[in-house]
Amino acid sequence: MRQFTAVVNPTAGRAAGAAALLAVARRLREAGAELETAYSGSLDHAKDLAREAGARGRVVLAVGGDGIAGGIGGALSGTGGVLGLVPAGRGNDFARALRLPSDPGELADVLLHGTPRPVDTVEVSSAVHDRAVVLGSVYAGVDALANLHANRSRLLRGAASYYAGGLRAVATWRAARYRVTVDGTEHPHTGYTVVAANSGYYGSGRAVAPDARVDDGLLDVVLIRDAPRRLFFALMNDLTTGAHVHRPQVEILRGREVRISADREIPYGADGEVDAVLPVTARVLPGALRVLYGTPRPPGTRP
Structure with missing residues (x-):
């Protein structure tokens, strides 16, 4: 026992x-x-x-x-x-x-x-995190700002706190110019966020990376480009099912190591904790942790 x-x-x-x-x-x-x-x-x-x-x-x-x-x-x-x-x-x-x-x-x-099953973890390196290891995702942009607002909320919890935090963050956001380097190849990007996802979910059930798997040895890198706020909110609604990936403003890359920097001070979060700013590097550690769990849920489906 x-x-x-x-x-x-x-x-x-x-x-x-x-x-x-x-x-x-x-x-x-x-x-x-x-x-x-x-x-x-x-x-x-x-x-x-x-x-x-x-x-x-x-x-x-x-x-x-x-x-x-x-x-x-x-x-x-x-x-x-x-x-x-x-x-x-x-x-x-x-x-x-x-x-x-x-x-x-x-x-x-x-x-x-x-039965304990091996899953990947993510090594995070930055000026603040010399070598932190997390499970779900690293995200840098308006979502990290929304997460910061949600964490500070005393009146709302769960999805409601993230929704309110998102409204507040988007209202003041202006597009950032990022440099995203995936396995040595640089991808210039201007927009709302960059997410390096090990798990498919973030932000209280939003399927940000529908095809991400916790055991494939890869990070799914989601780039959401600049768009009018009206369209951005429609895109955010698509996150409940993962349908956002079909929009032209969304690009998904895959790799083992991702470095994210930007033209200004941009906050980034990792597993719900937001306490640092770019640049940051995320590197997958394949099969580094044994976890007790059932059959993985396809991202975009509800529990």
Whole structure:
């Protein structure tokens, strides 16, 4: 029987994380599994707790949203440790890409009996992040600005906070001139954003990279070009299904390493955390992390 260490989100979502864990924990213990809970004081502390538990051969449960999932997954990347997710955040996009069930009983079944599968992780390098490792995507532009507004929202949660943040970001955005280098080839780009995606989802269920897979050893690089705001909002609506990829303003490249820079100070985010500006380099680490999950969900479909 597996032994679990649950690391609970240290942010304001701690109460939601504790509630989500409680529903799953009862089922794990009823099945005979051992479960210990660690409440971290910060994201760095959460990473330390995860490494220590993984070194003891325990399955580490990241309890919270994409920020703590990415932080703990990054800490376990390359160590041979096993990650499980108990989604309890604003977006839960990596859990969505892995097709994790929302029902506590079904999720407990995955954690108890699922086979650990290798997934890719993403190494992020910049002036702020000497070598951070995340799970989902790196994005630089109006979406990162919207994410920053959403993270600061005290009144709205989930998709509503991202929608409101997006409106605020687009209202003040002017097209940036990017230099996007994919596996050594430069692609000039003027527009709204560049997304280097390992997982197909971001922004609370938006299928930004419909064909991205977490286990193919590649990043899907989504470029959204400059367009009138009216058309941009229509394009954003298409993100719910992934239909935006058919618009001429969208280009998708693929590669193992992506460097993004711009003509001005542009924020970038990684797994829901926005705390730095360009330039940034994202490099895929193939099969670097073992995760408990079901059949991957095709991006653009709803859980």
